[in-house]
Amino acid sequence: MLSYQHIYHAGNPADVHKHAALAAMLDYMTRKDKPLSYIETHGGRGLYRLDAPEALKTGEAAAGIGAVADAAALAGTPYRAVLDEIRAVHGALAYPGSPLIAARFLRAGDAGHVAELHPQEHAALVAALKGTPLKVHRQDGFGMAQSICPPTPRRGLMLIDPSYEVKAEYARIPREIAGLHAKWNVGVIALWYPILTGGAHVPMLAALEAQGLPGALRHEIRFPPVRAGHRMVGSGLFVVNAPWGLEAELDRVAQLFGG
Ligand SMILES: C[S@@+](CC[C@H](N)C(=O)[O-])C[C@H]1O[C@@H](n2cnc3c(N)ncnc32)[C@H](O)[C@@H]1O
16 A cells, blocks of 8 residues: 655655756757657656645655755756746645656657556646646556657656655666666666665665666765654665766755755
8 A cells, every 4th residue: 555645745855856857857858859758657746735734744845945946056947947837827835746847848749658656646647747748657657667668759768756665666676777778778767766864775776886877877965854853864866878967957956955
């Protein structure tokens, strides 16, 4: 039974890191006049309200986007532009999840596929993505990704953003990424992972780095726990075939949280 709901965490420092990276990569990749595919394995509900009781209960957004939205380091970035566009339509306390950020960049001729397994999150995602080119699949995200790859168009980006509710995911991910890269060697594959005090991500990163994947970029930021006793003290991204300029863009994000 899935219990994770991203509304408790939307807009936290890790979301700012991941979503700024996603917007920067898609902004860069859509500058070229060639179609692309966007694939996302764990979509969430697409659109969040930061004044929802669940978001207010944890206060995570206040420590994330609430604290840094107007920082100079975000000014003029693709992420800030998407945030402004979504808030102009849905209100100042709206927060776009990754599928909605991606939808903002896709052009006619681009293709998009997002998986979400949780029934309520899936229904909300379908509603949030209405009128966009993204297709929503209610199935296991890795199953969807493996069946689509190599996608048409062949150029493209995949975001893998699991909830890590099931500890076996840490061992599964390097195998899944190896398989996806073997089928789709030109694909940009971006994995998000939490940095927890217990170091659960460490063996997973060691296994990923041991694969020697091309153009691999590992980028991590650290931040204080969003509340007393919270075990997440940082956010990590591991990107295969990382687009040009991503590292510099992410170093700007790191400044927001003190490195
Ligand atoms: C971290 S959230 C996604 C947040 C989203 N990527 C964003 O940044 O806006 C993870 C989501 O994965 C969903 N999920 C969990 N297991 C899944 C699976 N095997 N396949 C697809 N989705 C799954 C959960 O219901 C949850 O909504």
